[in-house]
Amino acid sequence: MHRAGDxxxxxxxxxxxxxxxxxxxxxxxxDFEFPPLFGDGTFFTKPMLxxxxxxxxxxxxxxxxxxxxxxxxxxxxxxxxxxxxxxxxGIVADSIGRExxxxxxxxxxxxxxxxxxxxxxxxxxxQLPATSKIAIPLFLALISWGVFNYVGIRRHGFIGxxxxxxxxxxxxxxxxxxxxxxxxxxxxxxxxxxLTLRLTLNMFAGHLVLLLTILGGEYLLIEKGGVLAVxxxxxxxxxxxxxxxxxxxxxxQAYVFVLxxxxxxxxxxxxxx
Amino acid sequence: xxxxxxxxxxxxxYGLAAIGPGVGIGLIFAAYINxxxxxxxxxxxxxxxxxxxxxxxxxxxxxxxxxxxxxx
Numbered sequence: 001m002h003r004a005g006d007x008x009x010x011x012x013x014x015x016x017x018x019x020x021x022x023x024x025x026x027x028x029x030x031d032f033e034f035p036p037l038f039g040d041g042t043f044f045t046k047p048m049l050x051x052x053x054x055x056x057x058x059x060x061x062x063x064x065x066x067x068x069x070x071x072x073x074x075x076x077x078x079x080x081x082x083x084x085x086x087x088x089x090g091i092v093a094d095s096i097g098r099e100x101x102x103x104x105x106x107x108x109x110x111x112x113x114x115x116x117x118x119x120x121x122x123x124x125x126x127q128l129p130a131t132s133k134i135a136i137p138l139f140l141a142l143i144s145w146g147v148f149n150y151v152g153i154r155r156h157g158f159i160g161x162x163x164x165x166x167x168x169x170x171x172x173x174x175x176x177x178x179x180x181x182x183x184x185x186x187x188x189x190x191x192x193x194x195l196t197l198r199l200t201l202n203m204f205a206g207h208l209v210l211l212l213t214i215l216g217g218e219y220l221l222i223e224k225g226g227v228l229a230v231x232x233x234x235x236x237x238x239x240x241x242x243x244x245x246x247x248x249x250x251x252x253q254a255y256v257f258v259l260x261x262x263x264x265x266x267x268x269x270x271x272x273x
Numbered sequence: 274x275x276x277x278x279x280x281x282x283x284x285x286x287y288g289l290a291a292i293g294p295g296v297g298i299g300l301i302f303a304a305y306i307n308x309x310x311x312x313x314x315x316x317x318x319x320x321x322x323x324x325x326x327x328x329x330x331x332x333x334x335x336x337x338x339x340x341x342x343x344x345x
Contacts, residue, residue: 029342094321194332201335256328259321 024219027211032132032204050130054116062112084108091259096266103265106147110140111258114199118250121207122243129203129250134196137257141195144261149188152268161268195260202253206246213239287341294334301326 036042037049065080073081087108092100114131121129131137152161165187166180217235220228305323309316 091321094318194336197339198328198332198335201339202331205335205338252324256324259325260328263325 024216024223027208027215031208031211046128047130047133047136050120050126050128051117051136053126054113054120054130058112058116083112087111087258091255091262095259095262096269099269100262100266103147103262107258107262110144110261111254114140114257115251115254118203118254119247121203121210121250122247129207131199132203132207134200137196137199138192140199140257141192144195144257144264145192148261148264148268151265155269164271191264195257199253199257202249206249210239210242210246213242281341283341283344287337290337291334294330294337297330297333298327301330 034045034047037044037046061076062080064076066077068074069077084104088101088104091111092104092107096103117130117136119129120126121132149161152165155161156164162184166183167176168179171179213235217232217239220232220235301323305319308319
C-alpha cells in the first residue's frame with residue numbers, strides 16, 4: 001500500500017541534510033571513468049591524453065639522449081644512459097646473463113613507459129596513473145607473454161619448450177601428474193594475468209588512497225568548516241606523505257614488471273633445470 | 274540516525290584476505306634485512322630476490338582487492 005507520508009518525511013530529511021552541506025562520497029571505481037575530452041561522440045579521453053603526452057616525453061628524452069652521443073655524456077645523455085644501464089646491469093645481467101643483451105632495448109622501453117605512465121599519477125594537473133586502466137598493463141603483459149613464449153619455442157622447439165616447462169627431470173613419475181598441468185597453467189595463463197593485475201591494481205589502489213585523503217581533507221575544510229576545518233590538516237598531511245610513498249611504489253612496480261618479464265625470458269631460455 | 278552502516282562486506286573480506294600477504298611480505302623483508310646484516314656485500318643479490326618475493330606475495334593481496342571491487 002502506498003503511503004505518501006513516508007516519501008514526504010524522507011524528502012524533508014534530504015533537504016535538512018543538504019542544508020548541512022553535501023554528504024561525503026567516498027571515492028570508488030566510478031572515479032576512473034572519464035568522459036570524452038572534446039564533447040560527446042568523440043573517443044579521446046584523459047587516459048589517452050596521458051599516454052600521448054607520456055610517449056612524446058619519452059621519445060623526446062631519448063632523442064635528446066642519443067643525439068650527438070659523446071664520450072663524455074651531457075645531461076640528457078647521462079639520464080638516458082643511466083636508465084639503460086640500470087636495466088642492463090641491474091635487471092638483465094643478473095637474471096638472463098650475457099645473452100640477455102638483445103632484450104635490453106625492449107625491457108628498457110617497457111620500464112620507462114610503465115614508470116612514466118605510473119608517475120602521471122602524481123604529476124599535478126594530470127594526476128591519473130594511465131596504467132590504472134586495465135587495457136594498458138594488459139597489452140604490456142601480452143607483449144611480455146608473447147616474447148617469452150616466442151624465444152622459448154625458438155630455442156627448444158615447440159615440443160621441447162613445453163616438455164622443458166612441464167616435465168623438469170629428476171622427479172618421481174607420480175609427481176608429474178600433478179606438476180605438469182600446474183606448470184602449464186601457471187606459465188601460460190597465470191603469468192600474464194598476474195602481471196596485468198599487479199600493475200593495474202597497485203595503481204588503482206594507490207590512486208584511490210590519494211583521492212580519499214585529498215577529497216576527505218577538502219570535505220572537512222570546505223563543506224564542514226568550523227572546528228572540523230582544523231582537523232583537515234591531518235588528511236592533507238597524509239596526502240603529502242602518501243604522494244611520496246606513491247612515487248616510490250610507482251617506480252617499484254615498473255621495476256617489478258620488468259624484473260618479472262626478464263625472469264620469464266630467462267626461464268624460457270634456460271636449458272633443463 | 275539509528276546507527277546504520279552502509280557498505281560492502283567485501284571490504285571486510287578484503288581486510289581479512291590482506292593479513293596473509295601482509296605477514297608474508299613482512300617475513301620476506303625480515304629475511305632480507307637479516308641477510309644484509311650478516312653479509313652486507315650480498316645486498317645487491319638479495320635485493321632482487323627480496324623484491325621478487327615481495328611481488329609474488331603481494332599478488333595475492335592485489336587479486337583480493339580486485340575481487341573486492343569486481344564482486345561488489
